[in-house]
Amino acid sequence: xxxxxxxxxxxxxxxxxxxxxxxxxxxxxxxxxxxxxxxxxxxxxxxxxxxxxxxxxxxxxxxxxxxxxxxxxxxxxxxxxxxxxxxxxxxxxxxxxxxxxxxxxxxxxxxxxxxxxxxxxxxxxxxxxxxxxxxxxxxxxxxxxxxxxxxxxxxxxxxxxxxxxxxxxxxxxxxxxxxxxxxxxxxxxxxxxxxxxxxxxxxxxxxxxxxxxxxxxxxxxxxxxxxxxxxxxxxxxxxxxxxxxxxxxxxxxxxxxxxxxxxxxxxxxxxxx
Numbered sequence: 153x154x155x156x157x158x159x160x161x162x163x164x165x166x167x168x169x170x171x172x173x174x175x176x177x178x179x180x181x182x183x184x185x186x187x188x189x190x191x192x193x194x195x196x197x198x199x200x201x202x203x204x205x206x207x208x209x210x211x212x213x214x215x216x217x218x219x220x221x222x223x224x225x226x227x228x229x230x231x232x233x234x235x236x237x238x239x240x241x242x243x244x245x246x247x248x249x250x251x252x253x254x255x256x257x258x259x260x261x262x263x264x265x266x267x268x269x270x271x272x273x274x275x276x277x278x279x280x281x282x283x284x285x286x287x288x289x290x291x292x293x294x295x296x297x298x299x300x301x302x303x304x305x306x307x308x309x310x311x312x313x314x315x316x317x318x319x320x321x322x323x324x325x326x327x328x329x330x331x332x333x334x335x336x337x338x339x340x341x342x343x344x345x346x347x348x349x350x351x352x353x354x355x356x357x358x359x360x361x362x363x364x365x366x367x368x369x370x371x372x373x374x375x376x377x378x379x380x381x382x383x384x385x386x387x388x389x390x391x392x393x394x395x396x397x398x399x400x401x402x403x404x405x406x407x408x409x410x411x412x413x414x415x416x417x418x419x420x421x422x423x424x425x
């Protein structure tokens with residue numbers, strides 16, 4: 153079976169959304185709320201401000217102490233350090249900002265695991281099934297498994313990005329199918345999922361990139377509606393990516409992975425964005 157066009161893939165996604173709109177709207181709402189909660193800690197992290205003269209005074213004070221070296225008195229050193237910490241919010245605020253940043257990261261990882269629940273029901277709907285609201289939360293039962301996957305993807309992507317930004321982007325696309333592979337085969341290990349995802353995406357990264365770009369107008373709509381449109385856009389986008397995955401499985405079978413999934417083919421429709 154040949155890969156469907158972007159329009160056909162999006163049409164199938166919209167049809168599945170319409171057929172199971174209640175559960176997908178619920179999933180969209182949960183992810184929007186979870187995303188807002190995850191972002192709350194960063195709202196309390198403030199960047200200190202200072203005038204140019206204050207910055208210059210502290211810089212001169214620190215430079216003077218460093219220039220004196222061992223001859224600088226303990227009082228001079230303490231005063232320079234206290235002035236520096238005072239200018240940048242103090243040690244207590246710096247430590248608090250670090251805690252808040254870590255908390256925000258942990259909450260973001262939790263949102264990512266919840267996103268797996270959306271991927272799960274999208275797979276069910278794309279195969280013609282009727283997903284249930286309770287299935288959105290099934291990914292939380294294997295929180296450690298999914299967290300380990302995301303950490304591995306993050307590490308591999310960052311390592312490639314250290315070479316240059318382009319290899320990092322390529323690496324991110326290379327592992328995009330790992331979640332779907334592990335959802336369809338709960339016994340699949342992380343390393344195998346990453347390897348098979350890499351094989352599946354060989355020669356198809358550009359096609360998925362174009363699909364990503366096609367959602368930019370929806371991003372603008374989300375900004376205009378202050379995020380309200382995300383209730384539809386989040387599940388619609390995920391349903392589209394699942395259709396892409398199913399086509400990829402049929403079009404590009406790889407060793408160790410049988411093309412055993414079915415594709416719900418939509419009737420012809422007019423072009424959509």
